Amino acid sequence: MRDFPSCFGESGVQVSDASSNSSKTSQNLVTCIYSTHLCGTSCMISITWSKNIMGQCLSIGVDDSNNQSLCKVDIKPWLFSKRKGSKSTEADNTKVDVFWDLSNAKFGSGPEPVEGFYVAVLFDFHIVLLLGDLLKEAYRKTNAGPPPHNATFIAKKEHIFGKKIYCTKAQFCDRGQAHDLMIECETIGLKDPCLVIRVDKKRVMVVKRLLWKFRGNQTILVDGLPVEVFWDVHNWLFDSSMGNAVFMFQTCASNEKSLMWGSSQMLTEPQLWRLGFSLILYAWKSE
Structure with missing residues (x-):
């Protein structure tokens, strides 16, 4: 960011x-920024989609209101694997879980999927950001219900x-x-x-x-x-x-x-x- x-x-x-x-060769990427809350304080989640010769990549970062990085999750190219899965980490003593399923994702001319996928970010087992159109699959996989307030889309960077x-x-x-x-x-x-x-x-x-x-x-x-x-x-x-x-x-x-x-x-x-x-x-x- x-x-x-x-x-x-x-x-x-x-x-x-x-x-x-x-x-x-490194400029085929799109970054989207979302505003949400972590432990009652505002923070920003960056979702970066990129593409290289090995396949699609996904990077998720969480920054606090002072632009200091709290955590980052990188999902490497999934040309042969990792099209679906989950990762866990911690940010400011809060558990952060990322679930994704891009096994049937469809892409346009850019690196950002347009349909057939989901990406979910959870803070302490509560969904704070949910992207994609496979909502039922995301709720079932994460065992979590719809968020009371989904994160707000505030910025996008694109080449x-x-x-x-x-x-x-x-x-x-x-x-x-x-x-x-x-x-x-x-x-x-x-x-x-x-x-x-x-x-x-x-x-x-x-x-x-x-x-x-x-x-x-x-x-x-x-x-x-x-x-x-x-x-x-x-x-x-x-x-x-x-x-x-x-x-x-x-x-x-x-x-x-x-x-x-x-x-x-x-x-x-x-x-x-x-x-x-x-x-x-x-x-x-x-x-």
Whole structure:
């Protein structure tokens, strides 16, 4: 969770990307962040799906409200095994159990399963996070009932690839509607490149004179809610060896938005998550 963008400046957004020096073979991953409670205090659960030549991988981390790691469970590639199972550990004197079944999971173009699976995280034998569509199987395997309050989906980080058009599915709030998100930007051979963002094929944002506005922010409306879009396409325009641009879609109340870019203070990740839902996209140009 520590490589999420977290630095906002007065004249736009300076988005740090700790992954920019990684090889592209390691960038086929999606990280989702959920907020819940452990022993009465707030904590965050990170679910990271990744894919390599050995198969799919799953990593689950639990951090406290100060962004300190409490525990981590890694499920290695299951190309030949470990498609279902469980692991136990402890966090802050609390037993943490992880159950998963991906033996019949179906995957799309990315490393994140879309159906036919479940992943359950339990604190002291109580489900705090349940993902997937095999709910009955998860309750039967864990011997636990539905959680009184499932963890809240607060952030997602994803790597996307393209030459001119970059597409993904976007959910801008917990349990919100899924939208088709498209980022268009042609930078090769153009004196005046332009950035276009579409939601469900509808054009919601256009940035002209991109050579001068390679970093910035702008508000769009999605489902009637304001969503602040931050972009940093410096590498696309001026450093092709790096290759990636960074976009963040942030939902928050209007009084909180002014706090974010009205000052030059650094915001920690827990502070950032409390402002609303964050979708961070690392957009890589394909060869």
